[in-house]
Amino acid sequence: MENTHGLASVAADIPSLAAQARAALGPPLSASEQSLLEQEITALLSAQNAVLVAHYYVNSQLQDLAEATGGYVADSLEMARLGLEHPASTVVVAGVRFMGETAKILSPEKRILLVESSAECSLDLNCPPEDFSTFCDQQPNRTVVVYANTSAAVKARADWVVTSSIALELIRDLTTQGEKLLWAPDKYLGDYIQKQTGADMLLWHASCIVHEEFKGEVLVNLKTQYPDAAVLVHPESPPSVIALADVVGSTGQLIQAAQDLEATLFIVATEEGILHKMRQSAPGKRFLEAPTAGAGATCESCAHCPWMKMNDLSRLAQALRHGTGEVLLDESVRAQAAIPIQRMLAYGRKHSGGR
Ligand code: 13P
Ligand code: SF4
Numbered sequence: 001m002e003n004t005h006g007l008a009s010v011a012a013d014i015p016s017l018a019a020q021a022r023a024a025l026g027p028p029l030s031a032s033e034q035s036l037l038e039q040e041i042t043a044l045l046s047a048q049n050a051v052l053v054a055h056y057y058v059n060s061q062l063q064d065l066a067e068a069t070g071g072y073v074a075d076s077l078e079m080a081r082l083g084l085e086h087p088a089s090t091v092v093v094a095g096v097r098f099m100g101e102t103a104k105i106l107s108p109e110k111r112i113l114l115v116e117s118s119a120e121c122s123l124d125l126n127c128p129p130e131d132f133s134t135f136c137d138q139q140p141n142r143t144v145v146v147y148a149n150t151s152a153a154v155k156a157r158a159d160w161v162v163t164s165s166i167a168l169e170l171i172r173d174l175t176t177q178g179e180k181l182l183w184a185p186d187k188y189l190g191d192y193i194q195k196q197t198g199a200d201m202l203l204w205h206a207s208c209i210v211h212e213e214f215k216g217e218v219l220v221n222l223k224t225q226y227p228d229a230a231v232l233v234h235p236e237s238p239p240s241v242i243a244l245a246d247v248v249g250s251t252g253q254l255i256q257a258a259q260d261l262e263a264t265l266f267i268v269a270t271e272e273g274i275l276h277k278m279r280q281s282a283p284g285k286r287f288l289e290a291p292t293a294g295a296g297a298t299c300e301s302c303a304h305c306p307w308m309k310m311n312d313l314s315r316l317a318q319a320l321r322h323g324t325g326e327v328l329l330d331e332s333v334r335a336q337a338a339i340p341i342q343r344m345l346a347y348g349r350k351h352s353g354g355r
Contacts (some may be wrong), residue, residue: 012125014209021120021306026314037313038065044320045069050090050113052316053079053103056251057273057308058094062115062316066094073277075252076102076148077163081345083107092319093327094311096121101152104327105337114325115316119307121149123236126206127185129153135182139202142182143174146340149208150185152329156336161344164235165250168193170347175199188212192235192242208236210301214269216240218291222267229288230263234270241269241290258282272303 029037042065045052052071054062063073071092072082076099083091083103090111093100098121100114127146132154136144146158147167155161162170171193174181183190184204188211194201214237223231223244232254233245242248247257251274258266258278268275269290278287292299319325329337 012122012128014122014125015300017120017125018122018209018301018306021118021310024118025309026312029313034061034313037317041065041313041317041320042069044317045071045092048090048320049088050092050320051082051086051088052092052094053082053086054094054311055079055096055099055273055308056255056277057271057305058311059273059309060276061313062094062311063273063276065313065316075163075165075250077165077250077344077348078252079103080106080148080163080341081348083110083112084345092316094316095119096124096305096307098124098149098151100325100327101329101337102148102155102341104329105152105155105334105341108329108331108334111323112327113319113323114327115312115319116307116310117325117327119310121307122209123147123149123185123206124151124154127151127154127204129157132184132204133157135184135204139182141180142202143179144182144184145171145174146184147186147189152333152337154184155340156333158337158340159343161337161340163250163344164189165253166344166348166351167235168196169351170344171199171201172197186236188238188242189235191239192248195239210271210303210305211236211269212238213292213299213301213303214238214241214290215292215294215297216244218294218297219244219267219269221294222288222291226265226267226288228263229265229267230257230261231267231290232257232269233290237269245269254278255281258285258287270303271305271308273305273308 052066054066084106096119104112144158145160148163180200183201185206187205190203230246
């Protein structure tokens with residue numbers, strides 16, 4: 001991987017890691033197996049004073065169970081806030097590793113369990129801390145802003161951490177204050193923010209393997225077929241897809257848009273797990289997945305994040321039975337990484353658009 005600054009970094013073998021994650025998916029459960037596991041998990045959560053916090057991309061069984069047991073389904077910014085504010089002594093994170101790490105960074109006194117500790121994220125994997133640190137050292141006069149989809153060690157090197165729900169607003173403010181920025185790791189989100197704000201940003205060049213597959217050319221055809229459909233796009237998507245959007249936003253913001261817009265038909269360019277919450281919160285409206293293939297193109301991920309899909313009821317029960325997947329961090333890294341995340345949360349509290 002070659003970054004804009006010419007630093008060659010050691011790229012992780014994302015296709016083979018994603019293939020391993022897909023191969024590790026468990027078989028579908030029968031209705032009685034599902035029901036037994038749900039009962040056991042509910043009892044274990046209660047006995048262990050634990051709360052389940054799930055991301056919108058995990059499967060519908062986990063999303064529903066989180067809400068039925070007093071937990072939450074949320075975007076990554078809300079997951080960070082909820083893990084911090086909830087009184088439970090154990091937070092079980094149904095999502096990917098960086099989400100569990102963020103919870104631990106903010107709540108070191110709590111036990112944080114990941115449903116699946118090998119659930120990665122291609123953005124995190126393609127931003128190795130040592131290379132990133134070299135990138136920062138080369139640009140000492142730039143303010144370092146990193147996306148939440150990064151390791152604790154990368155966050156520890158940052159001035160600010162942002163999620164997609166707050167990134168645009170914060171970077172507009174930093175630019176107004178005359179700051180020059182260094183951004184990592186998502187090149188598409190970085191490009192989108194740069195175009196929207198005119199920020200002086202040096203970009204790291206990683207991408208999300210799921211959003212990268214959405215195809216602008218094929219989306220144009222779908223729009224022609226459904227001219228009344230509104231297009232909702234996550235900003236990790238390529239520029240040709242973002243250019244066709246009616247709304248660009250975080251998972252939480254896209255769900256809100258599905259409720260608020262007058263349209264009754266939507267084309268959704270983000271991971272397909274989000275459709276469950278969209279259908280629940282905007283009943284009567286219809287949702288189509290944006291194309292990841294067609295016109296000769298093929299897809300590997302096909303709008304399914306292989307790591308989010310590793311989260312399932314069997315693994316969740318296992319984590320609670322045996323305390324597997326506990327997130328443990330080096331204390332000096334944790335304490336340093338907490339500073340830019342707390343800064344983001346404080347910024348979000350002051351600015352209403354931060355949700
Ligand atoms: P959100 O912050 O929008 O929930 O996104 C997290 C993510 O991993 C998107 O791919
Ligand atoms: Fe990472 Fe993409 Fe999966 Fe989100 S959808 S967790 S950015 S690989």
